[in-house]
Each structure stands twice: as C-alpha cells, then as structure tokens.
Amino acid sequence: MSIGAKPTRSEDRDRAASQDGKRTWLYGEELSGSDIVSFNFYRLAGPGSLLKPCEMSSAKVIEFVLGFEPSAAPI
Template structure:
C-alpha cells in the first residue's frame, strides 16, 4: 500500500481540515500521521508479537485482496489494553485512517512506537 496523501477521519480534530461528506478529514501534517501510516504499511500481514510502552503485545494485520483496506488489532498480552484501526484507500489515492472506538492519538502513538520482536532479535 503506497503512502500517497494520507488523511484521518475523526469526529473532531484540531489543525488543518476540510469537509468531505459530513466528515472532517485531518491532513498528514498532524501528529506524525504520515509516519504512522508508513509503519502500518511496513508491518507484515498476519500475527506478530512486539513491544509497546515496555509491554508485550500481540498484533494482527489484515489486508484486503484488492489492497484498498488494511486493518490492525493489537492486544496487550497478559493485560487489558487494546488498539485497533482500519486504513482505507479512497478514490483519488488518499488514505483514511479510522481508529476503532479509541482516540486517533492512541493509534498513532502505538503505530509509531510498536516494535515487532522480529526486529528486536
């Protein structure tokens, strides 16, 4: 999944935004979004273990056959924390990051700081 013109869809935002069908779209200039999307694109599809915030997480990444959707679900192993998001390729090449029932900042932070164990060994 190439990283052209990434955006995030959120209910509320700060920073630069534009209206698209009643949804605010936050450009990649905010909060390392572009780097977070690049990190997600670099994660292999399937399950992997890794570290985030000094704790171990199990992460599953799925990609659609047509390459237009990618999802991540991460769960703290032995704990209660979760992180989940979907990325959609929109018409025109933009990417939309949709956090699942959590703040955008939590997802971005996780993507930027998660280290797969295979990269640490």
C-alpha cells in the same frame, strides 16, 4: 499502553488486508495488560488515506503504530 502487542485475527476474518488492497486492519492486544489497539486504514482513490480507529482515539492508534517494535518472543 506499553508498545509491545500481539496482533490477532478474529475467526471471521482471514486477511490483514482486503483483496483489493484498499483496506488494512489491525487488532492488537497489550502483552502485559488488557489494553488493545484496533483500526481500519483505507487507501482512497484520490490522494490521501483515511484512518478509522475502532472505539478509541486516532492519537492512540498513531502513537501505537509509530512506536511499535515487533517482539522476538513467541506469540
């Protein structure tokens, strides 16, 4: 998967984070193909956090997030 992606939001969700700030979600589409990345990230009450990829490996999500560079091209 190339690193460039277009973040999108579904029509039934209007936030990239929950109101309480404990959950962040992302859905991104590959700019030059058909691959996607999608996950929920939860900040736990105690120490740590929880990554919940959507139908893909955690490794794919982590690789995308660590390598992501925003594009200057219009979306």
